[in-house]
Amino acid sequence: MIVTSQKPLDEVLDFLSTYRTVLLAGCDGCTQPPRGIREARTLGQILELASRLRGKRLRVSTTTVAKQCDSYLTLTSLEPQSKYVEAILSLACGLGVQTIADVLPDIPVFPSQNTLFMGAEIREAAVLEERCAACGDCILEFTGGICPIARCPKGLLNGPCGGSANGKCEVDPEKDCAWDLIIKRLEKLGRLYVLEEIRPPRNFWQLPRPGRVGE
Amino acid sequence: MNPASDQPVAAMKIDEEHCSACSVCSSLCPFEAIRKDPETGNILLEIEKCQTCGICYSSCPAHAIEAIYYDLDSLAGYLEKAKQQYDSDALVVMCKGSAPDFAEVEKLFGISSFVPLSVPCVGRIPGEILLRAISSLGMKKIYMLACDTDYCRYEKGSAVAGRRVAVLNLLLEQLGYGHEVIEFRRNSLKVKVDRNKCIGCGNCAFFCPFDAAKLESGAAEFDLDRCRGCGLCVTLCPALALELEHWEGERLSSSISRLSSEIRKPSILVMRCQWAAFPRPDEELDPGVRVIDLPCAARVDPMHIAEALGNGVDGVLIAACPEDDCRSETGSKESHRLLTGLKKTLAQIGLEERVHFCPVAPRYPQTFYQELRQFKQRIEDELSREAGQ
Numbered sequence: 001m002i003v004t005s006q007k008p009l010d011e012v013l014d015f016l017s018t019y020r021t022v023l024l025a026g027c028d029g030c031t032q033p034p035r036g037i038r039e040a041r042t043l044g045q046i047l048e049l050a051s052r053l054r055g056k057r058l059r060v061s062t063t064t065v066a067k068q069c070d071s072y073l074t075l076t077s078l079e080p081q082s083k084y085v086e087a088i089l090s091l092a093c094g095l096g097v098q099t100i101a102d103v104l105p106d107i108p109v110f111p112s113q114n115t116l117f118m119g120a121e122i123r124e125a126a127v128l129e130e131r132c133a134a135c136g137d138c139i140l141e142f143t144g145g146i147c148p149i150a151r152c153p154k155g156l157l158n159g160p161c162g163g164s165a166n167g168k169c170e171v172d173p174e175k176d177c178a179w180d181l182i183i184k185r186l187e188k189l190g191r192l193y194v195l196e197e198i199r200p201p202r203n204f205w206q207l208p209r210p211g212r213v214g215e
Numbered sequence: 216m217n218p219a220s221d222q223p224v225a226a227m228k229i230d231e232e233h234c235s236a237c238s239v240c241s242s243l244c245p246f247e248a249i250r251k252d253p254e255t256g257n258i259l260l261e262i263e264k265c266q267t268c269g270i271c272y273s274s275c276p277a278h279a280i281e282a283i284y285y286d287l288d289s290l291a292g293y294l295e296k297a298k299q300q301y302d303s304d305a306l307v308v309m310c311k312g313s314a315p316d317f318a319e320v321e322k323l324f325g326i327s328s329f330v331p332l333s334v335p336c337v338g339r340i341p342g343e344i345l346l347r348a349i350s351s352l353g354m355k356k357i358y359m360l361a362c363d364t365d366y367c368r369y370e371k372g373s374a375v376a377g378r379r380v381a382v383l384n385l386l387l388e389q390l391g392y393g394h395e396v397i398e399f400r401r402n403s404l405k406v407k408v409d410r411n412k413c414i415g416c417g418n419c420a421f422f423c424p425f426d427a428a429k430l431e432s433g434a435a436e437f438d439l440d441r442c443r444g445c446g447l448c449v450t451l452c453p454a455l456a457l458e459l460e461h462w463e464g465e466r467l468s469s470s471i472s473r474l475s476s477e478i479r480k481p482s483i484l485v486m487r488c489q490w491a492a493f494p495r496p497d498e499e500l501d502p503g504v505r506v507i508d509l510p511c512a513a514r515v516d517p518m519h520i521a522e523a524l525g526n527g528v529d530g531v532l533i534a535a536c537p538e539d540d541c542r543s544e545t546g547s548k549e550s551h552r553l554l555t556g557l558k559k560t561l562a563q564i565g566l567e568e569r570v571h572f573c574p575v576a577p578r579y580p581q582t583f584y585q586e587l588r589q590f591k592q593r594i595e596d597e598l599s600r601e602a603g604q
Contacts, residue, residue: 009563028414034453036414038518041455042557045521050564064454066414123421 001030001121002093003128004113006043009050015110016047016087020057023085024112025078025100026064027092032121032128035091035113037064043091043112061085068096075103082107118150136207142194144185149202151178157199223579225262226283227272233279234258240271240280245370266540267493267577268369269339273379283580284493285334290344293496294330298352303328306348309360310337311489311508312368312444313402315461323400324358335493335577337361338372342383345397349387357397366403366443368490368542373401404460404510405442406449410434412456419448419457424544445543446514450553462510467519474505475526481594484523485587487534488512490542491575492583504587512536513546517557520570524561530569530594534583537574547574568597 016022024047026040033039044060051058061084065077068090078100082088087108090097093115100109117130133150139157140147149155153171159179163170167180186192229240229249236258241249248264249271251257260271272282294306307320307329314320314333321327334340337359348354359380367373380399387396406427413435419428420435427441428448435448435456446459455464474484479502489508500506509515512535520531533554541547554572561567571593573586 006560009560028454034416034418036453037455038453042518042521045518045525046560046564049521049525049566053564 001032001119001128002095003032003116003119003130004035004093005116007112007114009046012047012089012110012112013050013054016051016058016089017054017056019086021059021061021085022047022087022089023078023081024060024062024089025068025091025096026062027068027090027096028064029067029069029092029096031092031096031113032119037062040064040091047089060089065092065096068092069099071099071103074099078104134211135202136211137202139199139202142199143182144189144191146178146182146185148178148182151176151181157202158195224283224581225265226267226578226580227260227262227265227269228281229258229260230279230281231257233277235277235279237276239274239276243270243274243371243375245270245372262578265578266369268336268372270336270369270372270375273339273341274375282339284577285339285496287341287344289495290332290340291347294332294344294348294352296497297330297332298354301328301330303330304353304355305329305358306332306354306356307358307360308332308334308337308340308345310362310367310373311335312366312510313362313404314360315402315404319461320358320360323360323402324398326358329358330354332496334496335490336367336369336372337376338367338369338374340376342379345380345383346387349392349396355396359397359399361399361401363401363403365440377401404444404462405439406437406444406446407458407460408435408437409456409458410436412454414454414456416453418451418453422451422545422549423448424546443543445511445546446509447511447543447546447549450514450516451549459510459514462514464516464519467507467516468522470507471519471523471528472526474507475523475528478505478528479503481529481591481598482527483530483532483587483591483594484528485532485534486515486520487583488515488536488547490540491534491536491577493577493580501591503591511541511543511546512550513543515550515554517553520554520557524566524569529598530571530590532587532590533570533572534575534586535572537576540576568593 024040024044026036028036040062044062048058048060063081066073068074082104088100089110089112090100091112097109097111118132119128120131121128130150135149148159160177164177164180167177169175169177236256238251246264246266248261250259252259269282272280305326311333345357361373361376364373380397384395384397388394415433417430420430425441425443427438428435449457449459483504485506487506487508488511515533523531535547535550538548551572558567558570571590575583
């Protein structure tokens with residue numbers, strides 16, 4: 001799922017400062033931590049209160065969309081409500097904000113979140129961790145199902161580097177060395193031989209930006 | 216009880232002079248807090264293990280246990296006053312864990328007026344007080360509402376109360392008061408799911424301390440036999456697809472908005488786990504303080520706290536059980552985690568100090584009042600600091 005973090009409230013209040021009515025739209029799609037109707041109502045209350053403290057009056061109505069990155073769902077759910085407000089504040093990732101901008105061209109839309117990465121939700125450890133970089137050239141078949149592109153800060157195809165120590169990464173000793181994990185896993189599966197072949201540099205032209213797939 | 220005293224006073228004590236060491240209390244204590252000293256033969260109460268359920272108090276044949284909460288005298292005093300106030304000859308004794316609104320109590324028992332006595336666990340009510348209500352206060356009928364036995368927050372409380380009522384009914388019938396003068400019912404308040412709103416995130420299934428939730432065809436489904444009504448799943452549901460009977464989100468929102476308008480400034484709203492502090496049945500609070508009792512700190516919803524602050528409440532105090540005492544396993548701990556997150560957001564607008572989480576246990580009755588006093592002081596300081604700016 002897409003991991004986001006709340007923007008500093010001051011930043012949000014600054015770009016909303018010229019509006020009196022805002023629709024705060026949650027997303028029930030994949031955003032993590034969850035940014036649905038509960039988050040919308042909680043943040044809505046806090047923003048109203050914060051504007052009052054600034055001596056302004058902001059009215060925040062709230063709603064949620066099944067998937068803000070879906071043009072049809074976003075248009076049909078937000079269009080009727082957008083008529084009663086001056087701006088929309090999105091709780092979704094950057095895709096949601098842009099979908100709103102796309103389908104509702106006549107109303108300004110703002111992000112309430114910073115979009116961080118595509119993350120796996122490791123419930124037991126209560127963390128969201130980046131594990132896929134959407135590089136467009138998947139090599140998980142050679143790396144025991146562990147991605148060094150996303151999980152090694154250097155994105156090494158042939159690792160580990162000399163900075164791997166006790167299974168931890170030299171860039172951030174709090175984090176596991178992806179290549180240490182890869183080797184241990186392949187060893188356990190009896191498939192260490194797949195690393196004998198040196199992998200050539202990736203073809204970065206595999207998926208030129210912006211990516212586009214016809215549905 | 217003197218709430219102003221700083222000396223810790225324990226809520227339960229054994230009066231050694233009157234104790235006959237019969238061991239009824241130690242055999243009934245659900246928490247192994249009472250034992251017989253093998254050498255001296257004395258009955259010992261370990262207050263740190265005690266959960267203040269009062270089952271020992273209500274069962275001691277020698278009146279050798281001293282209880283600060285709901286002892287015979289205070290119950291009798293309350294009932295006398297309440298009889299006048301409610302002007303009814305029906306008494307409803309209900310556990311806070313399973314008591315719905317008074318209107319629902321009326322429906323449940325098919326009565327139109329009654330004297331309410333709401334206590335944490337009906338297992339703490341001595342038979343004597345029920346007999347006294349009938350013989351000296353002229354109550355014609357007593358209704359007792361307990362939790363289901365496997366839902367009882369004090370494990371044995373509901374079962375003990377059920378047995379006690381059966382014995383008392385026999386006695387009352389023999390004394391000529393009629394058949395089943397005390398009507399005993401069990402009720403439990405549990406989770407409700409709106410599968411249409413569910414987004415299948417699995418939070419309920421992952422966090423339920425009692426393994427009552429699972430995802431079935433992509434939506435939450437509950438095994439209600441396992442649900443213990445803590446409300447953690449409700450507070451964690453991002454889609455507002457879950458509700459807890461009697462503590463529905465909208466019901467809490469309207470209580471918050473009503474209370475916010477009636478609290479005198481500087482205003483404090485206390486959101487309190489009902490097992491963390493036991494109020495007197497007729498407790499009157501400072502006009503600057505209002506309390507919402509909840510089934511567990513886990514049902515303290517950051518969304519509701521934001522609402523209260525938005526409605527102009529100056530401070531919100533959350534009273535939770537210490538983690539080790541939590542009646543819902545992880546409820547208190549999760550509540551603390553959620554509120555820490557909310558405080559971080561509030562810190563950005565300078566309101567961090569307006570919300571305070573405090574663990575308190577009823578075994579030391581004064582701790583809740585101390586926390587409340589300190590918090591009130593802190594809020595007053597905050598307000599005067601802000602006014603000076």
